[in-house]
Amino acid sequence: MKRQLTVLTAALILLSGCTEDDPEDATGATSAPASTSCPRELDTSLSAWAVAGFSGSIAVSTGGATDCLAAYGSADDRTPNSIDTTFSIGSITKAFTAATVYHLADDGKLKLDDMAGDLLPELKGPVRAATVHQLLLHTSGLKGTHGNDTQPMSEKEALKAIGKLELAAQPGKKYLYSNAGYTLLALIVERVSGSGYRDYLKSEILPLPDGRTAGGFWNGQPAAPGPRAVGYRDDGTADDAGEFSGPYWAVEGNGGLAMTTAELATWTHALFTGKIVSAASTRAIATPGRDIGEGRSEAPGWVAYDTSLYGEPLLATAGGGGDIGHNAVVVWLPRRQRVIAMASNKPKISAEELLQAVGPAMVAGKPLPVPRAQASKADLDAVVGTYQLGAGGSLTATVRDDRLAITAVGADAVAAIFPPPAGVPGSQLRAHEEMVGKLLAGETQEGRKERAAFEKQIGPMGKVTFLGSIAHGGEIRTYVSVLSSGKPVLGWFALNEEGGVEAAEVPTKEHPTLQFLPSGDNRYHPDDPTGVRPDVSVGFAKDRMTVNGPNGATTSAQRVG
Template sequence: MKALSFLSRGQVRLTGVTGLALGLALAVSAAGCSQAPGPDAAPASEAEAARDRLSDAFDALEAAGFTGIVGISQSGETLLMRGAGAADPQTGRPYGPDTQVDIGSITKSYTGMLAAQLISEGTLSAGTRLDEVFDDVPADKAGITLHQMLTHAAGLPGDVGDDLVDEDFDTFLANAFAAPLQFEPGTGYYYSNVGFSLAAAIMERVTGQTYEALLREYLMAVGIHQTGYQTVFDGDRSVHLADGRDVSEASWGGHPPNWNLTGNGGLVSTAPDMLAWRQAWSAGELISPDARDLGQTPFQDEGGGVSHYGYGLVVEDHAELGRMYWHNGGNRHFNAHWRELADHSLVLFVATDQRRLNADRVVSVLTAAWFDQPYEIPAATVSSHQRVALPDTPTGKLVEDFMAALAGDADAHRAFIEARFTPDLLTVADMDQHLSMFAQLAADFGGQPVTGFTATAT
């Protein structure tokens, strides 16, 4: 359940309404949007002005219902560290710098970082094959390399098991070896949690340490102590769901993470740790500069030529913002996003427990605020159990068709994709990937009625 269907990788452009990006919410949306006002008086410096804009944007996000934690730093100096809402709804404990959050698939960035270091120092090779590490590897997977796993080019499936079940490594490995490949290794791109778990297992075999112990060794060497799995988990500081479950229960199943999670998702961290981690990594202090540069190489086109995947991170070059590194992640309960605007030495981290103002959206708002650009924040929602009438417009018909497709089977999903996706979106991924996204969306909605929607021009 770590597919990013509700985050930026799952946003869709649909025909019938030109240039429309559609977002759906399980609540009635109040009319209008909020934009943070500028400061009343010009600050003494542009740096102070930027801080004020960030603070104003956070205020607007909080007023619109954001719940979570935000951390922003520049050149190692913290510019913003604020929480909004209750990290534990049952006790009222607020989000704050000490709140442990589930960073989801951002875990892949840590795995890619470690692998880059081990490759750079010669402990591992990017060309290390599965059959060089494990016994009885099926012929179709024997030649899969570590590099292919780290760049989602191995053809391995997204998942081969449930994050929450209590099962051992041998079960995971058997399931991974038995699963059919999406394509011949090295000939395509398919986002795979399985590949990163196998990469973590390879690192364990080569170093003789558990994945978590190896990760913690590197992190603690630069003063980062609150990131890991069960060795650092603290239920009193963890984010909780409204029903009382903490991360260990909601994301791990109430036991140590199984191998459907290890190395690809489920790490807990704090906002200060996340900023310190990325700062030390980027500076070549956490791993060597050579390892940093290796891992941040834009190896694999994700589709369309806009973004490329390095070792556990996305690399993009933006015409106005410059070079960006980032990754996001989430499950049905939590989501998070880290981003570095390398040309500006700016690092952002957001974690939240909701989807309407999810981490991707919040990062976009805060980035726009920093650069003094306009942004929109959906207004706070009002809970309702009544369905809303969809307007008799192309947009309304689009939503109606979309929801009908979600309620249907794979054939219904395929029919909607073929009829409604724009040609440019169809080329971003193959049909199996589009169908996988739809299946995840259907699971995320869980059969609940949609009582509102927002449409944003793009």
């Protein structure tokens, strides 16, 4: 369950309004009425963001009192999102697991300096020496994954798989985000609680001060109640709706929880005001721990931001819902006891991207930015076709949802349409591709596992062709084509800095694709309302497509067929 935490700004502290209008989303469905408590001055702006593609829910509170609660877009093809809609919160689950560990410490059932191997005597491998505190701060040294989110895995199988994982460094020596580390914490909770991980959360961690319960699990029991939002991928297909039958130990502890944004906001306030764990444990969770750079420190289940970057300290955590297609983020601002919780179920504008887009203007006291103009109409059919690049790749233009969709096939085509954003040098993409090469060659422990899984599920693994890398949602994805039984299998891998698999999709449905809108004079710009992605444009003249990137480079492709 990969965490996706983009750079947050101090602007979040001023977010306190939503709309009471019923904006229409990209599918034609309308949102449920939003809270009338939201300030009128933000109505028009946030409605525009909903029309531009934000689909989800927003909850803001101060001192435990709700400032704003609203929903936009559609939960599925027919049903609007509402304030009661449940979303997967992905890796925000780690904050709940961390609180569970501290709750057990408060009860004297474990100590933070206990070693994993002492609490779980049957655990094998070098991670036995990692302490509970090191697991909480992602400094255990674990660099690999023990299973995919929806891989059926028992408690015994998870314990065995984690014990076989290699360490990137000795425990305590290096920060490396680890889903397996938080599953190991859940295994410890399972063992020492006397009631099991899920049961302990249900009885001790999820209950709210007002008697309600903060959601539940997306898959299995206790299930999060209420209507659920369907998650959608970039290609428009719907994802898992909570039908995985388990067992769940591939994701237990590191993901899996689901709830409304109101429940998430209420629970966050309860946590940091000492109503979930003791006052001492509350302070420990809120205290910055391992420095991870750029004014950030890892705290147990959270990331702490210092005052130099954001004007006042804050804690935040975020998560993509793995195979579920959701995105969620929650922010705690201790000075004013403010919580901002957002969740989304469509990729056009994620919860994190919306916060990133509107934040700077809020800080400056300026009107909120509006989404990029949707531009004028154009004859999209006139430019449909496949355009061949000189180096062998191709760009295929089709019409999708009344927009021009361009699919990049081949490394040169991917580089043209998906140039790396600022701060991601080309050398980083090349280094990532080298690690993927070693992975698929079976030169690493993770690689041997991936090859075995591929051959078990798909067939013999033959020649690997690299198809380029893109920066997507805070990670780098390298696309490959693997020859198996004479047929190519398309997939992508996202690895951490030590070569561990953070996310992967094999097979995947399509090559990297970006949607464009007309900007006049037979030119097109990306359908990116937030404007946070690389500035690429395409133009057409006769039978040629011209791509202009952020460095002014021009690539020309000839239409074929």
